[in-house]
Amino acid sequence: xxxxxxxxxxxxxxxxxxxxxxxxxxxxxxxxxxxxxxxxxxxxxxxxxxxxxxxxxxxxxxxxxxxxxxxxxxxxxxxxxxxxxxxxxxxxxxxxxxxxxxxxxxxxxxxxxxxxxxxxxxxxxxxxxxxxxxxxxxxxxxxxxxxxxxxxxxxxxxxxxxxxxxxxxxxxxxxxxxxxxxxxxxxxxxxxxxxxxxxxxxxxxxxxxxxxxxxxxxxxxxxxxxxxxxxxxxxxxxxxxxxxxxxxxxxxxxxxxxxxxxxxxxxxxxxxxxxxxxxxxxxxxxxxxxxxxxxxxxxxxxxxxxxxxxxxxxxxxxxxxxxxxxxxxxxxxxxxxxxxxxxxxxxxxxxxxxxxxxxxxxxxxxxxxxxxxxxxxxxxxxxxxxxxxxxxxxxxxxxxxxxxxxxxxxxxxxxxxxxxxxxxxxxxxxxxxxxxxxxxxxxxxxxxxxxxxxxxxxxxxxxxxxxx
Numbered sequence: 233x234x235x236x237x238x239x240x241x242x243x244x245x246x247x248x249x250x251x252x253x254x255x256x257x258x259x260x261x262x263x264x265x266x267x268x269x270x271x272x273x274x275x276x277x278x279x280x281x282x283x284x285x286x287x288x289x290x291x292x293x294x295x296x297x298x299x300x301x302x303x304x305x306x307x308x309x310x311x312x313x314x315x316x317x318x319x320x321x322x323x324x325x326x327x328x329x330x331x332x333x334x335x336x337x338x339x340x341x342x343x344x345x346x347x348x349x350x351x352x353x354x355x356x357x358x359x360x361x362x363x364x365x366x367x368x369x370x371x372x373x374x375x376x377x378x379x380x381x382x383x384x385x386x387x388x389x390x391x392x393x394x395x396x397x398x399x400x401x402x403x404x405x406x407x408x409x410x411x412x413x414x415x416x417x418x419x420x421x422x423x424x425x426x427x428x429x430x431x432x433x434x435x436x437x438x439x440x441x442x443x444x445x446x447x448x449x450x451x452x453x454x455x456x457x458x459x460x461x462x463x464x465x466x467x468x469x470x471x472x473x474x475x476x477x478x479x480x481x482x483x484x485x486x487x488x489x490x491x492x493x494x495x496x497x498x499x500x501x502x503x504x505x506x507x508x509x510x511x512x513x514x515x516x517x518x519x520x521x522x523x524x525x526x527x528x529x530x531x532x533x534x535x536x537x538x539x540x541x542x543x544x545x546x547x548x549x550x551x552x553x554x555x556x557x558x559x560x561x562x563x564x565x566x567x568x569x570x571x572x573x574x575x576x577x578x579x580x581x582x583x584x585x586x587x588x589x590x591x592x593x594x595x596x597x598x599x600x601x602x603x604x605x606x607x608x609x610x611x612x613x614x615x616x617x618x619x620x621x622x623x624x625x626x627x628x629x630x631x632x633x634x635x636x637x638x639x640x641x642x643x644x645x646x647x648x649x650x651x652x653x654x655x656x657x658x659x660x661x662x663x664x665x666x667x668x669x670x671x672x673x674x675x676x677x678x679x680x681x682x683x684x685x686x687x688x689x690x691x692x693x694x695x696x697x698x699x700x
Contacts, residue, residue, distance in 0.1 A: 309686035311637035340558035344529025347380025352676025354525035362522020366434040370409035382431035407512020418504035420491040435483040436516040444510030448491035564619035598624035603664035
């Protein structure tokens with residue numbers, strides 16, 4: 233009995249010692265693990281890249297208007313519904329250095345087709361938030377109309393049919409640019425070039441061609457044909473649109489494309505009669521982050537010309553975060569301008585945009601005042617176009633009713649009677665409807681400032697609320 237108790241006590245002592253040893257080892261292991269964890273966390277914290285704090289939006293002192301009759305207090309976007317908030321948040325991400333692209337589509341008439349107004353706004357947006365590329369370019373000269381001065385699209389093909397959104401029945405299906413060009417030629421080529429002076433900074437390394445489903449696809453030619461990678465959309469992103477995408481190994485100002493009838497994966501050629509050769513335009517990017525500003529304008533265009541399911545569905549392929557709509561001038565020259573009809577046309581177009589671009593913010597702009605030509609005692613005379621004031625009022629009312637943003641260019645440049653200031657200041661062309669290059673550039677500057685001023689107001693409001 234004594235021996236059994238002694239043996240039991242020895243076992244207890246051994247177990248106690250073992251427990252103490254295990255406890256000591258556990259403590260040591262925990263301390264080592266904790267020390268390692270703290271060290272790793274310190275390294276992780278030191279090496280992680282945090283987004284920099286967002287700095288308030290500031291407009292450069294160099295962004296000034298030369299219009300003495302512009303009203304600074306009215307140079308801001310009216311957006312009481314905060315419909316631009318999501319767009320502004322995307323701009324904030326660019327300001328923080330995010331590797332992303334924010335797309336803007338500026339849609340309009342001849343004031344936009346010329347490219348001076350939208351081109352100026354585009355340059356300023358690129359300076360503020362980064363240049364992601366030239367964006368959408370339309371073969372306007374091939375369609376026998378004027379083209380912006382910062383790019384060229386040419387071809388050896390002479391015979392083309394051009395469809396435009398302003399045609400009562402368009403001669404061809406239309407692409408995102410509001411036109412389509414079509415030929416029966418068995419060979420098609422395009423020479424894309426950025427203008428050396430006007431297009432400075434818009435070199436590209438990625439090109440997307442938009443064409444009809446039965447059109448001959450394109451291949452690069454010339455010195456880069458072997459290094460370029462070509463991708464074709466396996467399915468149509470929308471009816472009657474397919475894309476050819478060309479990835480280039482370096483930035484360039486020029487790209488030669490030529491059609492191919494070769495059946496995919498074979499050496500056999502398909503008959504020329506099996507193609508309808510319908511082409512819409514190109515999207516040029518440079519692989520960088522920043523703003524991609526697509527400028528689309530058609531001479532003579534009105535809201536009704538763009539109000540088409542098929543067209544708006546194709547326009548949505550550009551995926552804009554912001555759609556700027558600068559229309560309304562051409563409607564004011566109708567013999568029976570009706571504010572009720574005009575309001576209905578705007579509303580119908582906005583409805584289609586919301587259907588196919590539900591995530592896009594919308595900004596309506598009013599037209600500036602212009603003249604109209606009349607005959608007095610068999611002599612030509614010019615009087616202010618009173619309908620532009622009525623049109624501006626309707627656009628503002630529709631924006632308020634629809635809960636979208638609006639910039640009143642009409643009021644910001646003097647309102648009623650301001651056409652005299654435009655003309656006397658030599659900002660207008662002789663027809664007294666269109667502006668010259670300098671005049672449009674001034675409007676582009678005001679548009680940029682109006683957007684930025686609204687953003688600054690929003691930031692100031694947010695800061696004030698946080699401090700309370």
